[in-house]
Amino acid sequence: GAVVSQHPSWVICKSGTSVKIECRSLDFQATTMFWYRQFPKQSLMLMATSNEGSKATYEQGVEKDKFLINHASLTLSTLTVTSAHPEDSSFYICSALPGLATDEQFFGPGTRLTVL
Amino acid sequence: LAKTTQPISMDSYEGQEVNITCSHNNIATNDYITWYQQFPSQGPRFIIQGYKTKVTNEVASLFIPADRKSSTLSLPRVSLSDTAVYYCLVVGDTGRRALTFGSGTRLQVQP
Numbered sequence: 001g002a003v004v005s006q007h008p009s010w011v012i013c014k015s016g017t018s019v020k021i022e023c024r025s026l027d028f029q030a031t032t033m034f035w036y037r038q039f040p041k042q043s044l045m046l047m048a049t050s051n052e053g054s055k056a057t058y059e060q061g062v063e064k065d066k067f068l069i070n071h072a073s074l075t076l077s078t079l080t081v082t083s084a085h086p087e088d089s090s091f092y093i094c095s096a097l098p099g100l101a102t103d104e105q106f107f108g109p110g111t112r113l114t115v116l
Numbered sequence: 117l118a119k120t121t122q123p124i125s126m127d128s129y130e131g132q133e134v135n136i137t138c139s140h141n142n143i144a145t146n147d148y149i150t151w152y153q154q155f156p157s158q159g160p161r162f163i164i165q166g167y168k169t170k171v172t173n174e175v176a177s178l179f180i181p182a183d184r185k186s187s188t189l190s191l192p193r194v195s196l197s198d199t200a201v202y203y204c205l206v207v208g209d210t211g212r213r214a215l216t217f218g219s220g221t222r223l224q225v226q227p
Contacts, residue, residue, distance in 0.1 A: 034214050044217040093159045105215060107159030
């Protein structure tokens with residue numbers, strides 16, 4: 001099956017710093033990638049939809065200036081958490097759509113962000 | 117998007133069959149029912165998808181009655197490694213294709 005990777009798998013940073021999380025589709029091209037956030041014991045919440053070559057679409061309540069998304073190629077999308085604060089500590093998961101022929105999304109392993 | 121309702125948690129023992137039911141009363145004609153599995157600190161993994169009647173793969177079976185207002189995920193002979201959260205999703209052709217996750221069912225398998 002299609003493989004999606006995320007890097008790093010975990011990161012600890014100080015409050016006020018910025019953190020970049022990469023999402024890569026390893027064996028397919030993804031015109032669309034999604035970013036989700038999951039707090040402990042809670043479900044996944046969609047943050048934004050990332051389309052290659054265009055601006056990301058953010059869900060209501062998600063600050064686009066705080067969560068910068070770049071989908072510069074068909075295999076890479078990045079999420080940058082700017083000026084991170086402890087409340088941004090969460091599990092960030094990306095998923096990728098191989099294309100129009102299928103609706104099945106392939107999820108990355110997630111990135112655990114801890115902001116001190 | 118059709119809202120889904122499923123039990124918050126279930127307990128089982130190794131070797132038993134586990135059935136997790138999900139209700140989706142407002143499912144639309146073009147919607148599919150999809151189930152994902154998530155282990156702690158991992159991304160969700162696709163288990164099975166169906167439109168109506170019964171679908172079976174090497175991992176699970178999915179039963180969907182004629183009215184499609186509910187569905188049941190059946191896991192045969194569970195093992196400890198099946199302990200996870202199971203999400204029932206209704207996936208439709210909304211043009212956005214993002215997934216809306218409900219609360220999921222936390223399955224705990226005991227030895």
